[in-house]
Amino acid sequence: MLLVLLSIIVLLASSALAFSLRGTPARAQDAGAYGAAAASLCGLLPAGRVLLTGTPETLALPWAVPLGSLSFTLDPLAAFFLTPLFVLTGLAAVYGVDYLKTYEGKKPLGLAWAAFNVLTAAMVVVFTAANAVLFMLGWELMAAAAFLLVLFEHEREQSRRAAYLYLAAGGAGALLLLAAFSLLGRSAASLDFALFSVPAGGTATAVFLLFLAGFGLKAGFIPLHVWVPEADPAAPGYVAAVMSGVMMKTGIYGLIRVLAFLSPWQEWWGWTMLLAGAASCVLGALFALAQHELRRVLAYSSIENIGIILMALGLGTVAAVNGATAMSALAFSGALLHVLNHALFKGLLFMGAGAVLSGAGTSELDALGGLAKRLPRTAPLFLLGSAAACALPPFNGFTGEFLIYLAAFGGAAAPAALAGVVAALALAASGALAAAAFTRAAGTAFLGEPRTARAAGAHEAGPLMIFSMRSLALLCLLLGLAGPLLLLPVGTAVAAAFGLAPALAAVEGAAAPLAYVSAAGLLLVSLAALAFAGRARALKGRTPAEAGTWDCGYAAPTARMQYGAASFSQPLTDFFQPILRKIGQYPVITEYFPGKASFSTEAQAVFYNSFYMPAAARLRDLAYRFSWIQHGRLQIYIMYIVVTLLLLLLWKL
């Protein structure tokens, strides 16, 4: 536990150092990056230890804040969330050194590193806090630091809008969380988690809904996701990796803690989470298919994966209420394992997108192409990350989802079985849509011919960026092959979080299938090697010929004739037009011979445009009706004060 505290101190110190060194960007970079890396290494040790031994560690320090106390708890659940946090932030810091080199002199790097380290420290506080005031302190600090980082390119209108949207969502979420915490800790001396009392029926429902909405605004499941597709593309590559990989998971962490506070659960809570998660994963994958910018695709894919995790939590809740503890434990384990896996492969993908942006200058899919030849070391890593994101064996994306599938078929009585069918069907549908989205994104960006001059002149990413991406890719492959070994820490975390007594035993029951999956993964790798060897042997002594791609005899093919992002997804986006509501500008051809024409299509942010904007407009109109109160005349304001005092006097009499 002390090591975790040390890592927080190192992070805060290095952020202060980076800020003070902001005049010399190179040294600020060093200060920030070394601090982050050191803190990560420092923090991984206690996390690993707690996960393997299963014994929680606590630390309490005196604090003069009312209702608050500096009490930290490192139990297996917190340790399980700290692991991806430290791994990802450490590697992101290494990545960031190379990434930010191009901005030296143009952007305040010292401030960027300060904010990044504060973000990491705040997230550590959030995961280990055992007191609501400390938790909210970390929460708000995290939101503020991320806000600064989203504003990195503040000269762009899009970034400002994204930051504002992010702040609004964060603020609303924090208000809901404060309300919920105060309801929980009404009768306690201080807002320590251990001192929370389990509320009765109606209050429990209110608390659950407040927490679901509050943490949902940070986790980003539909319909509370509107800030994610704006904020993730606006932040720099390494920050987006951390935001999507870990920051959104703080919402999930909060939800799990809430479920632990609020036992016994009610069944409709589980159904709400299950259905919200199912809608998120299917709609998230569908929206990802329709985006035209690489980082927006990845942002919607994050929404999809958060939906999968939420769905697994809901499935576990429904199963637990109906007495199917084995199914419940498997579902929760699947959710936690997917938290870890998603952090790793999404971090890799966002880093790859950052490499594309810094190499080609744009991340618009229809302006890229042929980057596999220009970024030869990034391309295989990005494709590996895409395969992991589509839950393809032998990578790690598959193992978490496999546990959820095992839970869904865990068999028991009617309501739990129906929940399992819904969850499994949503997983299958979202998997197919995600596969389409990622083949489209990866194929359009990296494969084929470059569509613009910028893509043709792209340059490879720096060595530190490649190092980070390679480490994450290696972790993805290793975790995919080492499924059964992960069951122990996951099981420990689930048992610690939910107190399900037979949790460990039930989770061990999944060891045999996971062992087979790992064996099959090794077999797959060796079969692929065998196929390559066979091909090499068949081609021995002969050199393949080279020619242009078959173009059906067309004399002058160009790169614009390739299938691009919009055309690849057109059959699917047309089919789902009622949901996606694409808006487009179509050419009107009036002459006999073709002249110049233009075509554009864009998928709207459906929830934002159809729900949030009109609601906000109504709210604003309602507020305007009261604008007559503010008219600027001093005498009337003094009259307001006198009237208020009179009313208070009358009320008290």
Place this chain on the structure above:
Amino acid sequence: MNTFAELIIVFIILMDLALAVTGSLSSCIKLVALQGVVAGILPLLAMHGSPHFRAVAFAAVIITLKGAVFPWLMMRARDRSGARKDVEPLISYPASILLCLGAFIASSWLGSRLPLPETNVAWIVPASLATIFTGFLLITTRTKAITQVLGYLVIENGIYIFGLALFVEQPMMVELAILLDVFVAVFVMGIAIFHISREFDHIDTAELSELSDWRRGEDGR
């Protein structure tokens, strides 16, 4: 025998799905006829022991009516009104299928809540409610008048199957009354469709909503 009855129930539901999506008038008529015949066979299978002579005779009458007479009447109405074009539904294929499936799931849930006597075949009530829903779907999502008559026939099939759940051995009283109504209705509707088409040169109900003549005068026609 029970499995055979279940197979027939599945077949009826499959015909509901097919009816919901089909776009061709003649196949619609044939499907409705087939569904009526199959529904007529159903009580013979759901009964215990060997069937009565009365039940067999009754089933024969129903099969003749639904399998031969009604289709003949509908074909005659179709030929005389000259409506040979297709009857594309107003809602898309996936929407129709999902609606039908959803109706079946809702009917299963509803059937488990209704206080009905135990039947031999467990799926009679959901199948009947789903068939009634398909009939309503046909009426509301098609524009040609003939298809709406066919929807009415499908509803009657559904009610007949539902009656099986209530009176396993004696659907006769209820069914005779309904059947007489339907026969008269189809006969009358056949005549009416002929007259509508003779008057308006079409039987497209979408265009029939234009009832006033003076609005046509505004165009100068």
Place this chain on the structure above:
Amino acid sequence: MEIIKPVVQLLAALLLAPLLPGVINRVKAFFAGRRGQPLLQLYYDLAKLIRKTPVYSRTTTWVFVAGPAIGLAALVAALLVMPFAGRPSALSFDGDFVYLICLLGLARFCTVLAALDTGAAFEGMGASREMQFAVFSEPAFFLGLAALAAVTGQRSLGGMFGVLTGDSWRVAAPVLALLTASFFITLLAENSRVPADDPNTHLELTMIHEAMVLDHSGPDLAFILYGAALKLWLFGSLIASMVLPSHSGAWPRDAAMFLLVMLGVAAAVGVTESVMARLRLTKVPYMLITAFAFSALALIFQMGR
């Protein structure tokens, strides 16, 4: 002793898979009044292709070479999951049907990326249509397997097909009939057969699977053709296992009956290809939604028992 049977099963599948397209082509030729290609034509084609020198496009990268190889590896691994004659294969575990679907997804992922690597319009067209069909066929296939798991009460393919016999048909005939129909429609779509896709078309604009592999040649094309035969064997063995009348317990007799039924399934595919016309491209999702409806009905029936 127990290790020999799975190995023999795998070898049998690997050797006999290219026979299935031959059977289909002969049935189609019979319907067309022709003599048709030899039954072993695919074997001759594969042998010829391995000996050829490939031609690579200047646009392609390592992805173009890796795609067919990894796809083939995925399909061979899928063979190891699929039961043979009602007996579990080497990789039989709880939830292995999910793994099977993901392996097929991996094969599709690799083929699509290799197609997009050529930078041509035809391959992109084929890839786009292939992913579109996958969005509809994967949930239908998955729901069918889930319904099968519910009917048999087993969670692994080996368990499911070990329990499934003629008696199961007597008890749960409607559900199993619906599932067989759903799997057959999925077979037609996933293996690019009429009515989803015409394997004999020569017009690039109408191709789906053929367009994706248009630029491959030599050993790469051999891998792809062989992989397609393996995929046909996978789906065919699924349907054959569903309709196998009984398990006698004696391995040779079961294997012989299984192979016979597999040839029957191939002949049925040939008959379907001969009597049906290819569907309009926009109607293929409707066909797959019908398969989904069949699977859903089967599951509803099973869950309501």
